[in-house]
Amino acid sequence: MAAAVAGEEVTNRQVILKRYVTGCPMVEDMEVVTGTLRLAVPPGSPAVLVKNLYLSCDPYMRTRMTRHAVPSFVPDYVPGKVLDNCGVSKVVLSGHPDFKPGDLLWGVTGWEEYTLIPNPVFCHMINHREFPLSYYTGVLGVPGLTAYAGLFEVAKAKKGECVFVSAAAGAVGQIVGQLAKLTGCYVVGSAGSDQKVNLLKTKFGFNDAFNYKKELDLNAALKRCFPHGIDVYFENVGGAMLDAVLHNMRHRGRVAVCGQVSQYNLEWPDGVDPFRLVGNHIRMEGFLVSDYLGEYHRFEEEMARYLNEGKVVCVEDVAEGIEAAPAALVGLFAGRNVGKQVVAVARE
């Protein structure tokens, strides 16, 4: 594509929410529409107009597809409007002193080809160009920081501890496991296919892993992997797995509640009996990565070093083109992605 020119009107394909979702999201709950956008930023505003390169698909987006009576921690998506989430973008036009055309950013953007970001408060310069840009939707972006903050700040994992990670081949889980290994923990992960289990054991260096779909008894699987119990559980799934984990926690175990991917499509999510936390003095703590953005630069440098040294690797599942975005998002809930699910909207 030719370089965009200020004032030019471009076509802008967008993924909009078609209707609020009940149960499992379907491709038909979204629609890819083609509109136009004039390449301009309002005079005097701090807006930036970006061309989107990579969009991140994250399970939490499902929670935004339902209308909440009480506001959730992120705004619900609105039928007829474009979705938004983190992505990697290139600045086309800028009214903001920190950004100029050609800059590469990661941050919140629209699920569309071009986005006018009125106030780029959650846009960050991409500092490490030696890696694929898409890493800034994963290992060097929100999922990486989520893994880092959840493991060290929330769960306070320490050398020698036993760490369990669910959805371990996913964007967050694969990083959690590798960071825990680097810390000197014994690390086991669960995933939903033999292929993913194989990745955990070979590519990501987990001590052990199991395919939860093939285990008749999750409690027994955990007892097999952790005969002396679990110190830290990095919780991505909820439901029966969380229940089984709580039966296998050690005294003063910690559960960092990051996500609940098995539960987002349920009208009545599974609950946990709080009394289960009492006998072994278990701490269960929810967190949002937004609390830890202040640590991003420290994290970015540390993670870039690990990547350069080959101490952390990552696996991405890249869907090509914005038309592929709805299916890529929906696929997360069937576990179709292998690794971090990203949509390549355009190459730089």
Next chain:
Amino acid sequence: MAAAVAGEEVTNRQVILKRYVTGCPMVEDMEVVTGTLRLAVPPGSPAVLVKNLYLSCDPYMRTRMTRHAVPSFVPDYVPGKVLDNCGVSKVVLSGHPDFKPGDLLWGVTGWEEYTLIPNPVFCHMINHREFPLSYYTGVLGVPGLTAYAGLFEVAKAKKGECVFVSAAAGAVGQIVGQLAKLTGCYVVGSAGSDQKVNLLKTKFGFNDAFNYKKELDLNAALKRCFPHGIDVYFENVGGAMLDAVLHNMRHRGRVAVCGQVSQYNLEWPDGVDPFRLVGNHIRMEGFLVSDYLGEYHRFEEEMARYLNEGKVVCVEDVAEGIEAAPAALVGLFAGRNVGKQVVAVARE
């Protein structure tokens, strides 16, 4: 009663569990039987033989009346055997170098008139004789230490924070509220009768209190009392109250899970959706007082000072005689007790 004489055989009334309990415990699930006991300690053993003066009735005892497939944090009671729990006792005979006849102890003992304690590892000398001995089943015993550890060590309540306590007129709740007030917190409690609510506001100095049985909407009641939300919830009840509290927690709020009195009689306790912890970064932490016994002496001195200075007061509900023990225990679940429920087996 005349002083007990070594070698003498005495009658010994005991409260035994008659059958494992399902649902709400009834007086008929227990039985008061009369046996005999020879006043003696096995030669060479560290045993102490004590005369029981006060027995503590605690809601957690209900959890011991059900047979657990997987061992719980305390052993299940056994049908046909005497119950045990904390109490205040006087040493009759001792094979242990730390204790001599006439010493007053608090610690784990039987629900009976005399108990042979084979190894008095959980027996403590009573240091503050200026208070009623029964205080060592409450404000100066396990409930007091539970309140202290839960509020400061687990929930980490700080000056200026908003603290909510359920079952607030109970043995633990009344101390939690007063300690939180002494720390400079804004404190609200819930209880199950207007009489108890009145106690909270007048005798215990809570900022506010409500009768949960008279509130049509617990969420609305909490919003009324905490328009800016709750920083610390000292959780004694579970169920609908916990659910409503989780809707009203502030960012980085803490829930110290001490008990779940509304849930012990349910076969399928109410669960909490773990995702509820995520949006506001809520920490929910269970604990057992046994983790904090090392802090007992520091606590005892601090609490004795508060009591002497009139900064903490306590309300006890004393049932007279061991025959009254089963009804006193069962009464906890109907909220019949006003304040700490204790059974006076014998006066010193």
